[in-house]
Amino acid sequence: MLELKNVHGGYGKVTILNGVSFTIPKASITTVIGPNGAGKSTVFKAIFGLLNIHSGQILLDGKDVTRQSPRQMIEQGVTYVPQGRNVVPQLSVYHNLELGGITASDQDRVRARIETVMDQFPMLREFRNRKAIELSGGQQKQLEVARALLLDPKLILIDEPSIGLSPNLVQEVFRTLIRLRDQGVTILMVEQNAKAALAMSDDGLVLELGQTRMHDKAETLLRDPRVGQLFLGGHIETAQSH
Amino acid sequence: MSQFLQVMLSGLATGSIYALVAIGFTLVWQAAQTVNFAQGEFVMLPAFFVLAAMKLLGMPFWSALLLGLAISLLVLGLLFKKLIVEPILPHGGITLIIATMALGILLKESVKEFYSAEAQPFPSLFPARHLDFHGAVLSLQDIFNLVLCLAIVVSLTLFLNRTRTGRCMQATAQNPAVAEILGVNVKRMILYTFLINAGLAAIASFLITPVYLAKFSNGESLGLIAFIAAIVGGFNQIRGALVGGLLIGVLDNLTATYVTAEYRAALPLVLLIAVILVRPQGLLGTKEGRAV
Amino acid sequence: ADTVKLGMVAELSGAGAPAGTNWRDGIKIAAEEINAEGGILGKKVQIDEYDTQTDPQVSRALVQKAIDGGAYVILGTIYSGSTMVNMLVAQQNSMPQFVGSESPAVVQKGNPFVFRTSSGAQKGVPALTAYFKDTLKAKTVGVAWVNNEFGKGGHTVFLKEMEKAGIKVIADVPSEQAQTDYAADVAKLKQAAPDAVFVYMNQEESARFLIEAKKQSLAMPLVGEVTLTEAKVIELAAGSAEGAIAHVGLTATATDVPGIAAFATKFEATFKRKPTHDAIKGYIGAWTTKYVTEMVGKFDGEAFSTRMHGLCLKVADHPKILMDTCWDDTGEMSRPSFMVQVKNGTPVVIGQVPAN
Amino acid sequence: MTKVNKGFIVAALLLAVAIVAPIGQGNYITYTLASWLVFSIAAMGLNLTLGYAGQISLAQASFMAIGAYITALLTLSGWHWMAAMPLGVIACFIVGLLLGYPALRLKGHFLAFVTLAFNTLVFLVLRNEEWLTGGSYGLTGMPRPGFGLFTTMKQFNFYYFTLAVTVLAALVMWGIVRSPWGRAFTALRENPIRAESLGVDTRRITLLAFAIGSAYGGLAGSLIAPLVQFIEPGSFGLAHSLRILLMVIVGGAGYFGGPFLGAAVVILLPEMLRFTQGYYLIIYSALVIVMLIFVPAGLMGMGQRLREKFWPGRQQRADMAEGARLK
């Protein structure tokens, strides 16, 4: 479905990605983990056409999509939820949602979808006429996640959806992702909440210093002691014991 | 009494002109989050396009007007966006502001060098009919300006808030990065903004030049007053420009008539500073929401 | 060298550009004519242009630059604010300077090197007193003036003159330079209803004032000094200038003066527009340079200035001076002048005022 | 440390250039160079307010006016410049402090408006209060200061006098921006809310940014008075404030050397273009636009751009040297 071949790229003069290669199969969930600053978000930007790629290739369904613009990526069924806050501050919640479907030709369908996601995240319905900037951190994140679900993407790139979400909503988001996968959507996700994320994923990918270090079944990674030690907060248990 | 009425009405009429130019400021702000300091020159220039078309091409007035509008859209809309806004906008507002200041000088000096340094008469779009209200005189043009201004404010507000394109333009201005990843055609939205702005500037130009006369330096004070009007009304609301413009027009005339002519430029400013300090977001402006 | 440099320092850009460019173009015509007649003392005239951007500080720097560049006389500036500064530099370098400024202060500083090309407001405005008093028989007047150094000069003299003549000034309305909205100004005058109004502003301001006056049907006679009836003002104000009256020193419309008619024709042929009085002033400045230098017989600023004081040039001997002209010991200038009124869209001479 | 040393060498070189620049030049060039120095001082002040502290001010020319009029009035009435100047500077400091108050409530273009209005007010007061300021005729004939045997009546001497003042002013500014204050100013620009929560007294820092910037405007004004020996309200209008703003941006806002470069471009470039006659303002403004398109960070940012252009080599990510933990 999505394949990265030895991608190098970065910001300005600095090279951040030093050869990232992986393939993810269709209708699967792959979680990317790695230390802060490893280049996880940068990989997403590279895929979505937001990065200066020096070399390498990105293939979507076998088609070369290296250096395509975000709009072209959206046209090919890719959506992207970046890390951090990404709302249009002065527009209402509803209009922010609507922007999520702005590229769709069938606007009635988008409107119907909006109703559905508002059922899923009731807060959005309650606050539909408020400015996005006025929402709390987690509420804004809900808005963003909901916004990504309005089109019919075949690939969702979602960067740390759990930041700022309360535990029950994290579960809700994960459930939604699983449901989407079951419908045939491919999901590539970054999560620091890695244990929970890997537990629901098919595959896991470890990124470090801008390189793919490991790529395996999610359970395998979860059980790998080195991974646990280095990236899953291995000694949280030990800390708990005293 | 008739003096007071005259001053009020004239103030409103002038104010509507300020408002017309000020709308451009608020529009560019709402759709690109920047300030075009060449706005005054944008209003000065279209009249010269028309004059040039009449003088050099020998066109009749009305077709020259149309040609002037078209050239304005091309030069002040398309070219401005392509050559100046697009390359500089990513580097931040203040850089673009300085660039537009330089552009203002460029336009002004070009008109002076290539057309004329002297003021030129400009035909009026309206018959010179004057209406009498209890001893105060108002021209047909004044009334038209007021009505048009109102209509533009209403339709632009509706367009920006009620249409999807309008909201895409706002999204582009407020958070271009997000607009881009959602698939909004950011460049096109910016183009729309500047095309509308150019159109407005051209209309304002055709309306005011018969009275203000066509002169290369006309933009200086007009741009400044309109900028003030936009701020006072509230930069993030189109209708703020209307209120700000009318307020300044009236205050200026009242000051000059009843208080002081030497300080006529100052008193409105002082009043407005007071207003701004009480309502930092401008009269009709809305707060920008949470900061923490 | 076989050329002599004239330093033309004027307002070629900024607010004063219209005046400055006319001044320059008048000088250009003069330079061509002078060169065609063999130059000054056999040397060709070369005009060095310096643009002050209507900024006094820049004008000062540029007079300095013109002097560094070897100019023989300075021609300019027109705005009194600029002249007041840069004439100090010319004076320090004993450099004769012809200015287009009309502010009284220019010739009151005891600068022996500065010479006017038109008479100052303190001469022009008093010439009007008789008109207000005897012709219009005004008991009360209003004055609408532009609040810059140009307008202020005229305003001060006017108030003094009216007081002397026993005419009451019942409305005193200052306005800003480049002002566009004259509604309040005219409304005030209308309310006060004086017998006549003295209008003392620059060109476009005059035109805008006249348009508004017409709109509010201001009924009393509007009388100005020089600008009010200039061709440009009439063109700009269109029908609204009808009936406006002014006292003018030199006007391109005084076509019964042969020199002026010839100049106006040549100017229009060259520049495709009508000359203003600034153009005529520049022209006269350049020609006077030639005449007086040749009287002195050498290029010597001190001698030139000494010769200028108390000098009278007659058209009979010096045709390009256009009208008989005299300079006094302060550099002030006098020559006969006209009263002009706009009739059917053209200024018509309605009377001559003798030199004062 | 090496960075500081490099800056020091550049500064020393520039100073050397500034010292020899007027030698063998005419009065006019010397005069222009002196006005470059004066405007550099004014721009330096605005650079602190705008470039470092991020507070938009469109009123720098009016502080030059205040400094210039105070100096002019006092020196005309017989004071020595050395006594008059501090008064002008202090007055500007205080007025700047007051002008800073709106900045505590207002941001962005609202602040721009208030400062713009202030500039207009100062202009009107100078023009209308003729009894004090000479109105639109201005004040003329201010004496240039003398120091024993060294008199500055000559253009040449006055230039060196101005240069000395400029160097002192630059040293003081350097002291300010490299002290913790400088960091606090930048923090105010970058993220005032976070700065406040870290103990930065943003009110005081905002006011100081205005006051110090204005004091530099005042200093420039007190030099303009004896330099031009004529001042009038029109020389301190809004257009001149914008010109100083242009200097700051063109030079590179927030760079220490920016104002000097910017002032040089804004003052000297038109001089160099003057041979193009009427077209020089057109060419000049077009050049400024082109420059902003290609080097938006101002001329000071250009060095960096050029370095990147000619030494395009890629750079490794910062943490590469640490090595991977997962082998």
Added chain:
Amino acid sequence: MSKPVLSVRNIQKSFGGIKAVRGVSFEVQRGEILGLIGPNGSGKSTLFNCILGQLPADTGEVEVNGKPVSNIRPSDLNKLGVGRTFQQLSVFPKMTVLDNVILAGQEHRGTMLSRLFGPGDAGLTAEAEKMIEFFRLTPYRDTPAGSLSYGQQKLVDAAMAFMAGPDLVLLDEPAGGVNLTMLANLKDRLVAYNAEHGTTFVVIEHNMEFVMSLCTRIIVLAEGAVIAEGSPAEIRANQTVIDAYLGG
């Protein structure tokens, strides 16, 4: 017991029609690590902002060490020894990481005047470098903070909160986006600070593992009001909390 480090009484705050905080009161004793949890939009951040003077509360009083601080400005509060972090990224983007961290400490050194004449780094470089080292940011010492990754900026923010040597620190979602291993370090750091200096912490967090293992006491907010309070174990077992927040 001694005076509470922080005492909050009846804080209320509405935005237009929305009652974000509806009369919250609590006390924090010296040396406590208090957790503040609750669903999105329950008013946690708003409560922090009211306590810290970033937003004016509609009603209510706040005392720090027995001193009323209701109308005090954040900078003065910070000088009383109260540090904080923000929920959203909040660094000085164009300043280097080192400058960010030094700035956080410099305002506590000397007076306004001495800072003008003192050394450029206020003598803080060594201390700041140690802090940077701890958060594994040494390679980024001279990088502008704005070009760090999300998690790295979060760490810079945390580092800044510690630079002033605070008495009381309020942390708004310190764990968001931070790698679990680094998070464990952060937790150790908090615990160590708490043990060594008696520093008191109030932590807003949605990462339950982190909160439960770190805090000594937890307050749960929902719709602007306190709905539960107790030890981690009690909270974990509380059905209301499970329904409103933790989920099944």
